[in-house]
Amino acid sequence: xxxxxxxxxxxxxxxxxxxxxxxxxxxxxAITSIHGFDIVAASLSSPAGISVTxxxxxxxxxxxxxxxxxxxxxxxxxxxxxVSGEAEADFGKGYRINMDGTRHLFDAIAAIDNYTPRxxxxxxxxxxxxxxxxxxxxxxxxxxLTSYGTQKAIGELLLSDLxxxxxxxGVGLRLPTIVVRPxxxxxxxxxxxxxxxxxxxxxxxxxxxxSRDVMHWMASPRSAVGFCLHAAEIDGAEIGPHRNLTMxxxxxTVGEMIEALGRVAGKDAVELIEEKPDETIISIVDNWPxxxxxxxxxxxGFRAERNxxxxxxxxxxxxxxxxx
Amino acid sequence: xxxxxxxxxxxxxxxxxxxxxxxxxxxxxAITSIHGFDIVAASLSSPAGISVTxxxxxxxxxxxxxxxxxxxxxxxxxxxxxVSGEAEADFGKGYRINMDGTRHLFDAIAAIDNYTPRxxxxxxxxxxxxxxxxxxxxxxxxxxLTSYGTQKAIGELLLSDLxxxxxxxGVGLRLPTIVVRPxxxxxxxxxxxxxxxxxxxxxxxxxxxxSRDVMHWMASPRSAVGFCLHAAEIDGAEIGPHRNLTMxxxxxTVGEMIEALGRVAGKDAVELIEEKPDETIISIVDNWPxxxxxxxxxxxGFRAERNxxxxxxxxxxxxxxxxx
Numbered sequence: 001x002x003x004x005x006x007x008x009x010x011x012x013x014x015x016x017x018x019x020x021x022x023x024x025x026x027x028x029x030a031i032t033s034i035h036g037f038d039i040v041a042a043s044l045s046s047p048a049g050i051s052v053t054x055x056x057x058x059x060x061x062x063x064x065x066x067x068x069x070x071x072x073x074x075x076x077x078x079x080x081x082x083v084s085g086e087a088e089a090d091f092g093k094g095y096r097i098n099m100d101g102t103r104h105l106f107d108a109i110a111a112i113d114n115y116t117p118r119x120x121x122x123x124x125x126x127x128x129x130x131x132x133x134x135x136x137x138x139x140x141x142x143x144x145l146t147s148y149g150t151q152k153a154i155g156e157l158l159l160s161d162l163x164x165x166x167x168x169x170g171v172g173l174r175l176p177t178i179v180v181r182p183x184x185x186x187x188x189x190x191x192x193x194x195x196x197x198x199x200x201x202x203x204x205x206x207x208x209x210x211s212r213d214v215m216h217w218m219a220s221p222r223s224a225v226g227f228c229l230h231a232a233e234i235d236g237a238e239i240g241p242h243r244n245l246t247m248x249x250x251x252x253t254v255g256e257m258i259e260a261l262g263r264v265a266g267k268d269a270v271e272l273i274e275e276k277p278d279e280t281i282i283s284i285v286d287n288w289p290x291x292x293x294x295x296x297x298x299x300x301g302f303r304a305e306r307n308x309x310x311x312x313x314x315x316x317x318x319x320x321x322x323x324x
Numbered sequence: 325x326x327x328x329x330x331x332x333x334x335x336x337x338x339x340x341x342x343x344x345x346x347x348x349x350x351x352x353x354a355i356t357s358i359h360g361f362d363i364v365a366a367s368l369s370s371p372a373g374i375s376v377t378x379x380x381x382x383x384x385x386x387x388x389x390x391x392x393x394x395x396x397x398x399x400x401x402x403x404x405x406x407v408s409g410e411a412e413a414d415f416g417k418g419y420r421i422n423m424d425g426t427r428h429l430f431d432a433i434a435a436i437d438n439y440t441p442r443x444x445x446x447x448x449x450x451x452x453x454x455x456x457x458x459x460x461x462x463x464x465x466x467x468x469l470t471s472y473g474t475q476k477a478i479g480e481l482l483l484s485d486l487x488x489x490x491x492x493x494g495v496g497l498r499l500p501t502i503v504v505r506p507x508x509x510x511x512x513x514x515x516x517x518x519x520x521x522x523x524x525x526x527x528x529x530x531x532x533x534x535s536r537d538v539m540h541w542m543a544s545p546r547s548a549v550g551f552c553l554h555a556a557e558i559d560g561a562e563i564g565p566h567r568n569l570t571m572x573x574x575x576x577t578v579g580e581m582i583e584a585l586g587r588v589a590g591k592d593a594v595e596l597i598e599e600k601p602d603e604t605i606i607s608i609v610d611n612w613p614x615x616x617x618x619x620x621x622x623x624x625g626f627r628a629e630r631n632x633x634x635x636x637x638x639x640x641x642x643x644x645x646x647x648x
Binding site for chain 2: 091110129133138139140141142143144145147150153154157158160161164165241242
């Protein structure tokens, strides 16, 4: 079982590789090699029995992408992307990486005879734009209102068509916003969803730029890794021809998140959150999808947290050594 | 008012140009020039006062596409495409023309500063694949089950995103199956919908390869031209950010079509239809969408025929000199 991870230096990529190395198996077979690729070289440790290699490059270069699959990996996790804010700020770069890069990968796979690897593709709830029903069902149309969402939706369409044609065996996952992201606070518009939990848990202040009644759709990094692994294992015939799935998640308000923080970490932690409305972020978040009914994914066995206490506890377990 | 028509040699392209030449106006302005482009040179006559030029080339070549818009046409009708059957048979060609060609056009427009022409793009009900609700509403997700439908859906996404970014001013039209197509019977799987009307009207035999209870979604060539013209004229702000619209049409069974033929042309015409079930065509048609509720387009003023007698009469008027 040879595995290729594109986007290996990203948060989900790193955690996915750690999990694969710890488990040592996928689809019932022993993992013999993992190749982690990103725009910068990922730093990976290699346990006995599994060959781990890393490389860096640009997927908008078709030759780079073709070289990545020359040794025919059995499972490919395609998590590489320019994030939403950058894809909006740099029109050309977003399309080159998110659209052309994805197409190069899929086309390179299609060009090899008798080679139909399972390809797990990370899409996003950014494929949905207002107006939206509440909840958003599995048959609601894709109406992205960002270039990032557009590029992800195009990747979904390519994945389904090439899978239907038998050229690859793809599964697309529309990931919820991943909370609690480890690491430093960042300037992404969605960053505060993680900041207001992670920073107070570490005894540091955090800014809340929106009102407490803002609802959003979330899952933990642990669930994101679980989605990827389950998507690698699942029987394609069970999914049917429509290969892109809205992942399960938790629809919860910022106020409920903060209540959960109080339950898990106490009043002092909650008091580290400063409310400081930011009209720019408020107007961006206003256009985001907030609640889904992910029936197809649920029926196919994808699972996420059912309450926010679980999401906080996953962060404490995975990032803070299990206790505060 | 300078107009560019891509796909000028196709059935809708030719009729659209004829109509534009006859009217002499678009968006309240006198038409000064029409450039008709296709893979083969269209044959067009030029009335006084309007410069008509034709050229031939391949839109999968980015330089060709950029040259077409060098003189900044005010309205562009992008009707050029490899048809469904060919796009399925030739994977590379379909993506090159239908996806890359469309992107080249849109990117070339985006690259010109202070230039946001109205672009009318012909999409198709092939963006929808089974399972489908009855009727299919305006918010049903796009799940194409052909490469052609996938390519058209990708064009829709690009059109919406570039329009949202102010790089062009696009309107995408999901056209129904166009019936009655003039000309010779062709081998397209949908060809029989036209053949069983056009051939008997001309006193010739026709083959019906499916059962009479097959329902389909149709509009006349005259309506298709009307959709294009209305899409060129309509206020973009009225449409909003979701720029792709399912066009109105008529959901009707083959049996009802044949009854209408009998009313308009008599029993002798009906008797020219030979029922000869073709399992291949039956299974293809089985996966096609058959009935829509095109509320958005209707509310924006797009209009199609309300019964099949009108569609037959439009054919008699436009192709047979007004009488049998």
